[in-house]
Amino acid sequence: MAYLRGTPAAEPVRVVVTGMGVVTSLGRGCGAQAGFRHAADGLRPLTAFDASRQRTQLAGQADLQPLPAGHGLSPRQVARLDRATQLLLGAGLEAYAQAGWAASTEPVPLCFGTSAAAMPLGERYYQEKTSTPRQQRGLAHLALNYQPASQVRLLADALRVTGPMQVIANACASGSNAIGHAFHLIRSGRAHRAIAGGYDGLSQLVFAGFDSLQALSTTRPRPFAADRDGLALGEGAAVLLLERRQDALARGATILGEIAGYGAATDLHHLTQPHPQGDAALCSMTAACAEAGWTPSQVDYINAHGTGTPLNDGSEGAAICRWAGEAVSAIRVSSTKGSIGHLLGGAGAVEAALCLLALRGGWVPPNVPVPNPDPVCHFQLIQKPLDAPLRRVLSNSFGFGGANATLALQHPDLAHS
Amino acid sequence: MTAAAIELAGWGAVSPAGWSAAALSDALRAETVFPIEEERRSENAPAARYRRVPAWSSPPAWLRQPRLRRVSPISRYAVSAALEALQTRPTQPSDSATHSLGVIFAVQNGSVNFSRRFFSEVLSDPTLASPILFPETVFNAPSSHVSALLATPALNYTLVGDAGQFVAALDLAAQWLQDGRVSECLVVTAEENDWLSAEALPLFHGPRIASDGAAALWLRPTADPTPGSILLDAVTDAITLSAGISRSDACAQLRRELAPQPGDLLLSAAAGAPAWDAPHQAAWQDASVITQAIQPTLGHGFAVLGGWQCVAACEMLRTLQPAPQRALIAADTGASQVVGARFIVV
Numbered sequence: 142m143a144y145l146r147g148t149p150a151a152e153p154v155r156v157v158v159t160g161m162g163v164v165t166s167l168g169r170g171c172g173a174q175a176g177f178r179h180a181a182d183g184l185r186p187l188t189a190f191d192a193s194r195q196r197t198q199l200a201g202q203a204d205l206q207p208l209p210a211g212h213g214l215s216p217r218q219v220a221r222l223d224r225a226t227q228l229l230l231g232a233g234l235e236a237y238a239q240a241g242w243a244a245s246t247e248p249v250p251l252c253f254g255t256s257a258a259a260m261p262l263g264e265r266y267y268q269e270k271t272s273t274p275r276q277q278r279g280l281a282h283l284a285l286n287y288q289p290a291s292q293v294r295l296l297a298d299a300l301r302v303t304g305p306m307q308v309i310a311n312a313c314a315s316g317s318n319a320i321g322h323a324f325h326l327i328r329s330g331r332a333h334r335a336i337a338g339g340y341d342g343l344s345q346l347v348f349a350g351f352d353s354l355q356a357l358s359t360t361r362p363r364p365f366a367a368d369r370d371g372l373a374l375g376e377g378a379a380v381l382l383l384e385r386r387q388d389a390l391a392r393g394a395t396i397l398g399e400i401a402g403y404g405a406a407t408d409l410h411h412l413t414q415p416h417p418q419g420d421a422a423l424c425s426m427t428a429a430c431a432e433a434g435w436t437p438s439q440v441d442y443i444n445a446h447g448t449g450t451p452l453n454d455g456s457e458g459a460a461i462c463r464w465a466g467e468a469v470s471a472i473r474v475s476s477t478k479g480s481i482g483h484l485l486g487g488a489g490a491v492e493a494a495l496c497l498l499a500l501r502g503g504w505v506p507p508n509v510p511v512p513n514p515d516p517v518c519h520f521q522l523i524q525k526p527l528d529a530p531l532r533r534v535l536s537n538s539f540g541f542g543g544a545n546a547t548l549a550l551q552h553p554d555l556a557h558s
Numbered sequence: 559m560t561a562a563a564i565e566l567a568g569w570g571a572v573s574p575a576g577w578s579a580a581a582l583s584d585a586l587r588a589e590t591v592f593p594i595e596e597e598r599r600s601e602n603a604p605a606a607r608y609r610r611v612p613a614w615s616s617p618p619a620w621l622r623q624p625r626l627r628r629v630s631p632i633s634r635y636a637v638s639a640a641l642e643a644l645q646t647r648p649t650q651p652s653d654s655a656t657h658s659l660g661v662i663f664a665v666q667n668g669s670v671n672f673s674r675r676f677f678s679e680v681l682s683d684p685t686l687a688s689p690i691l692f693p694e695t696v697f698n699a700p701s702s703h704v705s706a707l708l709a710t711p712a713l714n715y716t717l718v719g720d721a722g723q724f725v726a727a728l729d730l731a732a733q734w735l736q737d738g739r740v741s742e743c744l745v746v747t748a749e750e751n752d753w754l755s756a757e758a759l760p761l762f763h764g765p766r767i768a769s770d771g772a773a774a775l776w777l778r779p780t781a782d783p784t785p786g787s788i789l790l791d792a793v794t795d796a797i798t799l800s801a802g803i804s805r806s807d808a809c810a811q812l813r814r815e816l817a818p819q820p821g822d823l824l825l826s827a828a829a830g831a832p833a834w835d836a837p838h839q840a841a842w843q844d845a846s847v848i849t850q851a852i853q854p855t856l857g858h859g860f861a862v863l864g865g866w867q868c869v870a871a872c873e874m875l876r877t878l879q880p881a882p883q884r885a886l887i888a889a890d891t892g893a894s895q896v897v898g899a900r901f902i903v904v
Contacts, residue, residue, distance in 0.1 A: 142792050142793070142794060142795065142815060143729040143793045143794060143795045143796065144728070144729045144732040144733070144790070144792060144793040145791075145792050146563055146564070146789065146790070146791050146792065147561050147563075148561060148736070194683070194684045194685060195684055195685075196685075213801075248795070251798075255718075256696065256697070258718070263673075264677060266754075266758075267674065267677055267678075267754060268681075270603075270754065270757065271678075274599075274600055274602040274603035274604070275602050275603075275604070277604075277761070280758070280761055281758075281761040281762060284758040284761060284762075285762070285893065288666070288718070288720075288893070288894070289718045289719075290718070290719055290720060290893070290894035290895070291894070294798060294799075294800055294894060297798065297800055298800055298801050303798060303800055303802060303803060304798065305726070305795060305796040305797075305798060305895070306719075306796070306798050306894070306895065307717065307726075307730070308717060308718045308719060309715055309716065309717060309718075310665075310696075310697035310698055310716045310717070310718045311698050311714070311715060311716055312696050312697075312698055318715060322715075322730075325733070325737065325739075326733075329733065329736075329737055331733070345677075345680060346673070346676065346677045346680060346695075349676075349680040349684045349687050349692075350676065350687070350692035350695070351692075352684065352687075353684075353687045353688065353689040353692050354689045354692060354693070355689075405713050405714075406711050406712070406713075407661075407702070407705045407710070407711045407712065407713070407714040408711070409705060409706045409709060409710075409711055412625070412693050412694075412699060412702055412703075413693045420711070421711060424711065540698075541693060541696045541698070541699070541702075542696060542698040542699055542701065542702030542714075542716075543702055543705070543706075543714070544698060544702075544714065
């Protein structure tokens, strides 16, 4: 029974990451993400659909590669996969292989975030419905597999696992919310393990949507630059395998990092515009650190949401300054969206994975260089490759609808203490 | 964590029966037959069948809120159900400094009206596609509006699933309350009719009637429930239908977990389509329960279906004579999961 009245309380359980998979426009696999060490350029003219009539064609489009062998899907299922699901499966299979979980029939919660799911399938459904209204063949596949639950179910089948699914669609915070939710399931004693992450593929509707809002940069995305003019969209996925620290230690698993806290809050200011002073961002960072038991001076780095839009970066910068107080000048901050674009529902998960790579590797992923930073940057905006030991980091994700989320992640050595 | 009981303290609904939970319950009990509208969007298109929410007699005052000026029906339905669910809530909680109201929104199709319109504009000329429409197409737009109108900056999740997602969301609400992440929680669902989704229904379920509306439950912890109050007694594990788990097995497991007793009220998601309903019927055929189906009266509301089941259960636990003491919610006809809940009267 998931909920039963009178369930006894449980002591908080520490939660570690033992498997991780990532796909971005820099490549598939954690190894391919090394480009983040020097702000590699993963933006290019997109070819996934015709964007010739948009104001820009620049995007972080990933190269889709065949799935690695050993998955549990049929050739027919594989042949019908859309972009987003291919990205999700690529990340999921890498993470699962790395974790080395023993095969089990025990249900494992699957918690995923997305904002657009398999939108290209929905687009095709609409186009077929309007171009050939009498045509029925193939429509059931499009209507069914467009739905987010279908992509997560395909991942479960590919990994040969079963369990309850939770698909969180909190716009650009979805991936962080999903990881945070999985973290809480284990921390509260409701689950021993969980598979979590976020994903989104590029789609014509969403691309045109951001362009209609004039949120896309017509030059290059420059997060935290004073003259920033918008974001670039990207695509990708990251999957994390979470388990109880005690279980990971008992089986001698390689611990990739520990999730120490998670905070979320809702910005009531506007549907698409953050509060200028970042009230909800302040709340989510404060809540994540409260759960982790951290003070701002203990945080070595913040992977900012940092979209490169005029409104987001100013608001987030103000929130970081308010949160850090006197410690602000010592805090390193960067946004990685200048390299791969904004992955929407995949952003929070990919950036959390990137933080774990940086923690283990002892480096800070730099922002793209911005010669003239926004005056709000009282923190250290890291613009060059930097090797530095990191112990505690935050990952911010904020989205339409006022969805704000922050993950607190710490070095694997701290997970052993 | 707290082991306090969770009270279902208020509920609301919008449906083809009208703009209230009472209208929904009355229609179910009377087995009212609402008119079915059959429409073809073009000469060559298949006919889609709808049951629609009736127009309101006069626009409610909350519609004047700036956030709701440009929304499509899904957000209006969500707000209406949410406000009805909270109508007995004190306006200023006693410990307002630390008080928090979480919002969970369950949805399947989302803002399909604006999504279809916006994509049509994109295909026609993306340079003229409306920036007014696009933000409202995002899955969490309705729940964002609900939080904004209630002025609650606490946790807000939008969960995308199937007809059982509202019931599954009750488990998340219970988690938040037990863990102290929120002081009280509003679980909402809403959908809106559109030919795009209505024409998809027959691809899976045979000739079915699409409908729209909303449902909402207000949950709060209670250490000392008053007699007559309704408690969330249990939410079952959500069983994901997959290559290894059939709907028949999942329905049977759901029944075992809900543990029916003679005289229980069963809110059924059965569609009235024998082939689709067979696993549900097989699981419940020998149960001595009072069964109330939703779909034959209201149609298929996608994610709202589970919400209507829950709201109808609360209404009927209050009004049926003789009064049942327990209501079982079986959300077992959705596309991706089977899940249930049990409500009890103190």
